[in-house]
Structures are given as structure tokens and as C-alpha cells.
Amino acid sequence: MTQLDVAEVGRQLAAGDESALAEAYQRWSRLVYTVALRSVPSAADAEDVTQAVFISAWRSRDNFNPDAGNVPAWLLAITRRRVADFHRKRRDEVSLDHAPEAAEHSPDVSAQVAVADEIDELGEPARQIIRLAFFDDLTHQQIAEKLNMPLGTVKSHIRRSLQRLRTRLEVTHAAAL
Amino acid sequence: MQQHCDVDELALMSLGEPIGDDCAAHVTTCEQCAAQLAEFKELVLVGRSSGGPDNLVAPPARVWDRISEQLATEPVPMVRPPAQQRRGLPRWAGLVAASAAGILVGGAVVAVTTGQDTPTSVVASAQLAPMPDGPDRGGIADATLNRTDAGYTVTVSASGLAGPEGFYEVWLLDPKDSGLIALGSLGPGEQKATFPVPDGIDLEVFSAVDISDEPLDGDPTHSTVTVLRGTLEA
Known part of the structure; x- marks a missing residue:
């Protein structure tokens, strides 16, 4: 669907x-x-x-x-x-x-939850790469080895995903005003 | 001065990875790169502290059940397919003239009721009465035109109305050109009901409320059997 x-x-x-x-x-x-x-x-x-x-x-x-x-x-x-x-x-x-x-509900809570949700919305392999970088503290070399991917691909997935998460965070902040 | 840092490098730096000396030095002197790095760092901090998608908790199923129950009592703008909304009415010479002449006296009551979030105010009302040469079902009805946050609604309250031969359908009528917009039907035995008015209807033109007795023949057009009608007046 x-x-x-x-x-x-x-x-x-x-x-x-x-x-x-x-x-x-x-x-x-x-x-x-x-x-x-x-x-x-x-x-x-x-x-x-x-x-x-x-x-x-x-x-x-x-x-x-x-x-x-x-x-x-x-x-x-x-x-x-x-x-x-x-x-x-x-x-x-x-x-x-x-x-x-x-x-009290601080804006941080909604920012955190919004970013967690956006990570979930990332397509693969970006989602897995971000999970490994954020929560398993793997370096991009370690991620590349683990997923058997070229270093450059992992790097650009990380950069693009951070930019996407950043946009989501900005929208969430803007809506909070 | 070194050219700007590769954004990929800044992203890695924000995650705490060591990066090339050139970029590491550049970022200490370049506002633009420093700002980009700071944005990424804030994001990584928020993201890591979020615990990730696994920490998102779905509410129990009963929450949606309660929402649906509550929504069932809200006026929902169920817009009918356009084919059913507008149709001409055979001109019943005398009837329309009688209506336009104002056989019915509009009420002057303006009430304001306040719901939780959707204040509803009555902007016009009508007393509905049998047509001079139509069937008399022994009942009368009031209609109000209400303004809500979600648009206009029409509320019909009938009393003493004998059972229909088929079912009672409520319409907005343009008394001049006999144009009709079907609002919905009164349920069996139902004496009061609220119908959403489709957005964009010119209420100056569709200024009368009409209740018809519709045979159960599947024909969506007006049966021409009007049992009650009245003109909305502010």
C-alpha cells in the first residue's frame, strides 16, 4: 500500500x-x-x-x-x-x-520525539545507518564495513539524513511558536 | 584561507568523528561552517537523547475507539456527490410563488450555544409549515441556520409530524429558480437533526428549507411532495 x-x-x-x-x-x-x-x-x-x-x-x-x-x-x-x-x-x-x-512539557520533548519519528521515516539504508551512528556510536568506517558499503555512500547518507532531520526539527520549532 | 568544509565532513564531525586537520582548523574561523556544524550538533544531541524510533510508544487501541465515538457526535461535513447536490425541480407554479410571497414567518431568535471547542451561533431561522396545496402531515418544524467553526449547518426540529410514506428529506431551496441542495434525511421517528451545509453554497440564494416525502424508489431527485417549507430569515 x-x-x-x-x-x-x-x-x-x-x-x-x-x-x-x-x-x-x-x-x-x-x-x-x-x-x-x-x-x-x-x-x-x-x-x-x-x-x-x-x-x-x-x-x-x-x-x-x-x-x-x-x-x-x-x-x-x-x-x-x-x-x-x-x-x-x-x-x-x-x-x-x-x-x-x-x-511541564518542554519543547525538547517534542523535538526529541519528532526527530525519533523522522528517523523512522527515513528509507533504508539511511535509517539503519543513522541508527548505527546515533545509538551504536559506530564511525562511518565501521558502518561501511558492517553494511558492506562504500565509505562515500555512507558519508553522504549521513549528511543527507542529518539535513532531513534538521528540516523536520525546524518545522517542529516553527510550529511551536 | 582554506575553502569551506565539505558538508559531509561537518556531519561526521557533529557525530563526534575525527576529521581532517584542514577542516577542523577552518571551522574555527569560518562563521558559515561553524553555524552549519552547530545545527548538526544540536540535531545529533536531540536525536541521540530521543532514544530513537524504538522509544516511540503506540497508544492502546481504546484511544482511537474513544476518538471515533466522540467524532460520531460531531457534525461531519458529508458532502454528497455533486450529481445529487444540484438538480432542477419541476416548476410547481403556485408553490414557489407562495413561498416567495413569504407564507412563513421567520423567527427572530438568535441564540449562542458554546460547545467545547466549536461555538455555534444561530444566524437565521425559519418556521416551516405545510404548503397551501400540499399534503398536511399535521406537524410543524423550526429550522435554524448555524455558523460553526467547521462551516454552516442547518438544524431542523419537527414536532407532530406523522410518519412519511417513504422518508423525509431535508433540502435547501432557491425559491427563485427552484434549485435544490439535498442536506440529508430525517431518520425514522427522528424529530431533530443537524445537517452540514456544503461549503460554497450561496445562502442568500438557497434561502428556504424544504422537507419532502421521498418514495423509496431510488430516484435522488425531489419527489415534489413538500410537506413543510419555510424561508430563513436573520
Whole structure:
């Protein structure tokens, strides 16, 4: 099955196509849920936040401009707001003296999760190369030997992947503003 | 001065790999290369601290179930295929004239209801009544034209309407040219329903709400049996 272009999901969603919301959920609910898990105290709270994010996305789909942003960055911006709502509500419920230190959702969490998601979106062999470079701390020579690839190919995969991840990070930062 | 660093080299450098002396020296004096390196470094830091794709957690299936349940109660703009949206209506000489003459008095109520995220405001309303020479099913209805974040909707509330011979279909009507846009049908026994109005409809032109009794014959055009009609007025 061919995956829809990210921009196409955005256009369909903005046009009010409910199946585009299902598509967005299938592709980016891990993103939203992982950020939520790292930002609110319990998994049940993270489930509530995730639900609220997709409902908000559906209701405010008219505000989404598919030409100006992409859906995952927009979902992360909504996640940030729903997480903030959660903590605001908590603070209102708990008296100030006894309020526990809220694990505020920092932009770093969504940046991390966005980059992790983008690594997953890299095609092979780029994904494997980046995994080996990031998480196994292999040098490009070691990666080239392991994957039996020319050094230059590994180098340019690393450079192109970093540029792609960088773009994703920029979009995520821009949407956070 | 050495020419700029190869971007491949800067990428490796950001990962902590040793690189050639020339580039290592150049980057200390070249703002452009230093900025590129700093961007890559930030990215590598964020990427490594992310734990990678294996650290992304999928929500339990019940989350989507709850979303779908909640969405089922939202007005969804189910736009009908264009062939069904616009069709001419046989001109029923007297009926249209009667409607245009304003047999029905528009209400003046403007209410604002606030949902969680989608405030809905009533921008026009109509009282629907039987046509002078149409069937009388013993009921009346109100219709409101609502503005929501997602566009316009029409809400029809009927009372005392006897069962249809086929089913009741709700339309927006252009009283001048008898153009029709099908909004949807009232379910069996349903007395109140909200229908999304397709985007781009000129509501100055399609200014009346019409409820027809449609036979179960699969013919998507208006049966010409109007049971209630009224003109929307702000």
C-alpha cells in the first residue's frame, strides 16, 4: 500500500475528510502519545491528552493551512497546548501549597520525539545507518564495513539524513511558536 | 584561507568523528561552517537523547475507539456527490410563488450555544409549515441556520409530524429558480437533526428549507411532495 504524501494528508484533513484523520492517527499517534507520556504523570492521563489532541485537530482543521505547515508538526503544537491545559487544570484543583512539581512539557520533548519519528521515516539504508551512528556510536568506517558499503555512500547518507532531520526539527520549532 | 568544509565532513564531525586537520582548523574561523556544524550538533544531541524510533510508544487501541465515538457526535461535513447536490425541480407554479410571497414567518431568535471547542451561533431561522396545496402531515418544524467553526449547518426540529410514506428529506431551496441542495434525511421517528451545509453554497440564494416525502424508489431527485417549507430569515 502506498503511503500518502504528508502534504496530501494535510490537504485532505483541511478539506474535512474524516479518513484523513484516521490516517493521521495511524501515522502520528505514537508521536503524540509519546510526548504526552513524557509530559503528564500517568499513562491514563497521556491517553486523555492523545484523545483531546485528535479531537482538537478535527475541530480546528479549518485553521490548518496545508501549504504553510505539516500535520505532525501541527499535532505536536496542539499536544503542547493540551498538555498545558492538563497542568493548568491540575494546578487549579490542587491547592498551591501542596501542588506537586508539575512535569511541564518542554519543547525538547517534542523535538526529541519528532526527530525519533523522522528517523523512522527515513528509507533504508539511511535509517539503519543513522541508527548505527546515533545509538551504536559506530564511525562511518565501521558502518561501511558492517553494511558492506562504500565509505562515500555512507558519508553522504549521513549528511543527507542529518539535513532531513534538521528540516523536520525546524518545522517542529516553527510550529511551536 | 582554506575553502569551506565539505558538508559531509561537518556531519561526521557533529557525530563526534575525527576529521581532517584542514577542516577542523577552518571551522574555527569560518562563521558559515561553524553555524552549519552547530545545527548538526544540536540535531545529533536531540536525536541521540530521543532514544530513537524504538522509544516511540503506540497508544492502546481504546484511544482511537474513544476518538471515533466522540467524532460520531460531531457534525461531519458529508458532502454528497455533486450529481445529487444540484438538480432542477419541476416548476410547481403556485408553490414557489407562495413561498416567495413569504407564507412563513421567520423567527427572530438568535441564540449562542458554546460547545467545547466549536461555538455555534444561530444566524437565521425559519418556521416551516405545510404548503397551501400540499399534503398536511399535521406537524410543524423550526429550522435554524448555524455558523460553526467547521462551516454552516442547518438544524431542523419537527414536532407532530406523522410518519412519511417513504422518508423525509431535508433540502435547501432557491425559491427563485427552484434549485435544490439535498442536506440529508430525517431518520425514522427522528424529530431533530443537524445537517452540514456544503461549503460554497450561496445562502442568500438557497434561502428556504424544504422537507419532502421521498418514495423509496431510488430516484435522488425531489419527489415534489413538500410537506413543510419555510424561508430563513436573520
